Amino acid sequence: MSNLAPNAAGPAGTEAVAPIVRMVGIEKHFNTIPVLKGVNLDIRPGEVHVLLGENGAGKSTLMKILTGIHEPTGGEIVLDGVSHPLVTPRQASDAGISIIYQELSVINELSALENLFVGRLPVKRRLGIPVVDWKLMEAEARSIVDRLGLVGLDLFKPVGEMPIAHRQIIEIAKSLMKNVRVLVMDEPTSSLTSVETERLFALVRQLRGEGTAILFISHKLDEVREIGDSFSVLKDGVSTGHGRIADTTNDDLVRMMVGRVVKQRFLAEGTIDRTSMPVLKVENVTSADRRRVRDVSFEVHHGEVLGFAGLVGSGRTDLMNCLFGAERRAGGKIILNGQDITPDNPVEAVKSGMAYLTENRRQTGFTPNFTIEGNIAVTKSVKDAPLRGTWGLVDRKAERAVAEEQRRRLSIRCAGIDQSILELSGGNQQKVLVGKWMSIGPSVIIFDEPTRGIDVGAKSQIHEIIRALANAGKAVIMVSSELPEILAVCDRVAVFRNGRIMDILDGATATEESILSVAMRDGK
């Protein structure tokens, strides 16, 4: 990394600048399993450095070593010229290293404002007593939150009551509140839509201009190209490449990460017959409060993937919850192959062959006390069992076979299916959840942000699976805030706004601009 050719100077000629932080020969074992095997990384001011790599390559682990959450098993960290065998969270914070974690670490019970200042609340004196200075906090917070696009956000509301995107933005804002010299962003955009992402990038550029060093982790190559100056690639715990983004093509980056070129588009090959009976027909679904989802009807035909695009908070997730019976409805019908299957709760939904990959894997997705095997097997076991999923014995042998199959098919990177799901990297956790739903052989599948945090290789695998399911005659719905993904997979795109489908566009002709213009169209 440090031995780049001098003529490959960055935008501001940063090669001359000494690194703020150097990580040299970093090694890390979990139990006996090596995760990092001598990684070097230099972090220079005024530069956006992108860290790339497959799920489980060790990116988050490396960053957690930098911020003091994990202790490295080898190597050294040089902060401002002083070498340390490890850093503590305090040291990292004092050195101006600030991180946006991949897994949200906001405190749900606290207000947005307090989350922004947690651990360093400012105080003023009132009658000689130090009290928290809310005014000062609000003023400081308001400016940063406004810059991130959350104008008018109720800063005193507990973040637990906010949509996940807002929490992500607060997490980002939190790291920007401090006096940062090194800003680590571990997949900050995975729950953001393009609008918010743009605002974030504007801010990143400004910080770079001010001389902040930025480490950026993302699986979205378009973003990487847009914001990154230099990059390094991790593969299986070793650095396999580095350079300047501008000198590299996306295909090169993918090859460095995955070892092959991946397919990008997965639209239906033939034409879809929209005159025959639809596989799935949704009629007049309205949420119980008649506000978040209002009178939604649509059809999904044989061989078709229907996408749902829209701004954050437009109510797509609420609609999916209503379809799956996870949220009470005021009315509406769900018809599968001509048969009314309208579920009143997820048990009925699963029983009638629906699958629903939720958008928040930590909160509504995985079972943290289970192994990979348990996570994959439990839903199938519920689906197969009589008496609302309660009757019968666990068939370990069959379940292991199912879990192994999903592990292979989705190439889940793990020590084995007996590993706790908590020990997996974010992307691999997501794959386990995909595997859990694949294993029940569903007829209707709802993917809500299916590739959040998934690497390019795995992403194309999942897209391939989605396409295969559609081809096999299943009704496939995909909600995504990542427009390129929508365009890559969906044959039609329902654009959602304020709890309603505003328009359904043809996937082959739709563009990011055409979708956004509908999503942001004025009037209710």
Add this chain to the structure above:
Amino acid sequence: NAMAADYAIILKTLSNPFWVQMKDGIEAKAKDLGVEVDIVASPSEEDFQAQLQLFEDMLNRDYKGFGFAPLSPVNLVNPAAAAYKKGKPIVNIDEKVDMKALEAAGANVEAFVTTDNVKVGEKGAQFIIEQLGADGGEVAIVEGKAGNASGQARHDGAKAAFEATSNVKLVASQPADWDRLKALDVATNILQSSPDLKAFYCANDTMALGVMQAVQNAGKAGKVLVVGTDGAPEAREMVAAGRLTATVAQDPGQIGATSLELLVEAVKAGKLTPVGTEPKQVAVDSVLVTK
């Protein structure tokens, strides 16, 4: 019924036959006398505060007089004094209130109808000592819940009596928290570690019945004496059947009836016993129930 009854009586508890019998005795007497009486009790024998509050709350109703059986010598002194100061006669039942504390609070009772629990314990122990005769032997005490005034007094009385006798040896004194099942287990364990044990004295009958079961389980029925306290119906039945050796009984119904009678008299008399003078004392005698 929003009408106030004439009298209020605050008991220690009602979740035990002894106190249920007392309640029945009071109610029967009330019928005789043609008065109305409200009988209430603390929710648990450990909750001094709740009994205090109960008395305080009763003060806010317009009763003519109060009877009270305090959970400890001092926990009801304040409300009792408040009642006295409102001009209401008060009668002390069962557990004797601390006289000095009451006097200092500027109050006096019309009568004491109380038991000397130290004597009760002594009586039970004395009976055991007599039964063991010249041979003497090892004995044990099964205590109530630690910190309970009557239980502590009974334990103290029995312990003193045992220790004053040279050929009797007190080998264990363990708590069973007034619980029958615990008493069963505790007694079993004591029998394990003291195989030569000759007798148990138990601070109440509930525990004595558990101990009796333990003795029987150990195949020592008749060989190990079990003496309880209270004279509860089941215990009396067991004594009659020869399974329990004895119980130190009081007549709770009579205690209750006497208390109410004295209270009604005091109200009729219309003036309170002045502070510092000796009130009427009715010592409740305990009798030994044996086969």
Add this chain to the structure above:
Amino acid sequence: MSQRVKLGKLWDIYGTLCILLVIVVLFSALSPTYFTRPENIVQIFLQSSITIMIALGEFFPILIAGIDLSVGSVLALTGMMTAQLMVAGFDPTLAVLIGGIGGGLTLGAINGLLVNFTGLHPFIITLGTNAIFRGVTMIISGASPVFGFSYDFVNTVTGFVGFVPVPVIFALSFAAVLWFFTAKTRLGRNIYAVGGNKESAFYSGIDVKLHTLIVFMISGLCAGLAGVLSIARLGAAEPAAGTGFETYAIAAVIIGGTSFFGGKGRIPSVVIGGLIIGTINNGLNILRVPTFYQLVVMGGLIISAVALDRLIARMR
């Protein structure tokens, strides 16, 4: 819609108060003569003061998703120490400082240090110390009540200011101090952060162990002060005092809307939770509900009070 949101927010804050009012109206209707007398209202406040004090302390361990089961024993032990010091001739103020305040802080610190050192759930730690503290109380007192201490002390603590009893003034002012503490100070807010998510708080530079220690010391302090109130009200230190009080305290805290999972709760609602328990107790006594039925009615009322609160909160 924004109307409804506002209503919801209001309910969060005043909901518990409304439940209290419903209960008061209920009892007033059932016993118009006695329940509503001014003396009785004062009485309710007086009787609730100890529950409120303990609940104020218990609030903090629950706020960090823990619990303190030892408050009843701490009350007994601190009360006993204070009483013995006074009987031994110490000045009441000094006795309260050493026995009540010092004792409470120390016992709380023991809990906190054990939790920190062993890393065990506070439930098991305070279950153990509850037995230990009770045993020590029995040992130092020989299981007999200690009484006969200064009347000045008793009279001061159980006196009145105007028509308001001193314990009420004391409990409410202490609640006000803690309210200020939780709402306005950095330490107070940090405790909420620890309660919300210990890991996040730790990585944000909050000393979680220190805050845990402080939390248990506050709990001990409140129980210690309640111990002082209790010996003054009883005129004696009872070795078995406070048995089972943790249940009332926890109930008051939960009725006051505090979450068992940490990070959520407000001091004023805890005070109202304590008043709800006190009012139910008083009302049942005033109505002369027979003892066993009291248990049934008490249990039923506690469940319905909290259920009503949450049902309305959900409907907003």
Add this chain to the structure above:
Amino acid sequence: MSQRVKLGKLWDIYGTLCILLVIVVLFSALSPTYFTRPENIVQIFLQSSITIMIALGEFFPILIAGIDLSVGSVLALTGMMTAQLMVAGFDPTLAVLIGGIGGGLTLGAINGLLVNFTGLHPFIITLGTNAIFRGVTMIISGASPVFGFSYDFVNTVTGFVGFVPVPVIFALSFAAVLWFFTAKTRLGRNIYAVGGNKESAFYSGIDVKLHTLIVFMISGLCAGLAGVLSIARLGAAEPAAGTGFETYAIAAVIIGGTSFFGGKGRIPSVVIGGLIIGTINNGLNILRVPTFYQLVVMGGLIISAVALDRLIARMR
């Protein structure tokens, strides 16, 4: 290193057992004559059988991050109903079926339904029903023990098979059934999933409310069976029976390594947790530790047992 991982796993499984052995060795050293006698060992098992039964039930609510504070009252009420039925002339088997099993399941279902319907934390619900069930027991019995039922029943339930008491066989076989249930059945595994994360279980198609109901019914059933054991052991149904048993049950469950946060725990360790409590109780009696010191030693032993277990687990 992989050696250490294996050791860690082993400790998870056998750790609680080792702690039990440490306690046994301790008491054996202190009382070599009496403690180690075979009769005494049998005795410990017998005395632990009711604690184990209740703890087995309590395990399930704790497994789903809840709690059941009503087990002591359920024991009393089911025991009382069974006894009254027998006294009224019902066949013992029928009485046990209706009073013990039916009663336990019903009371448990009441808890479960209330939890589901109100959405409140089980702590507050079972705190309420604990009072209610106790009150009902007092009311139906007039607060007097019920006795004088069939000796056949008493003799059968308290008899021996070989040298092993029937209650021990019963508790251990029931534990075996529940072990199988938790480890091998779908329902059992689903309960772990609910305990791990209710929301994700819900979205995975697990009927969380149904499982919650079942969990409380199991808890009620175990308490009901414990009620039957307890009246047989005593030959009488006491209205105040089981007071405070929830504390022992919870302690046994937690000593057995079950997590308060749900989703983690094993039935065999709960059995050992119950045995640890029983052994401590027995040992204290055998050593004739004086009353007041019993509390201190009991509290200290509980804390140290769990702390030791967790410290070693962490060192693995």
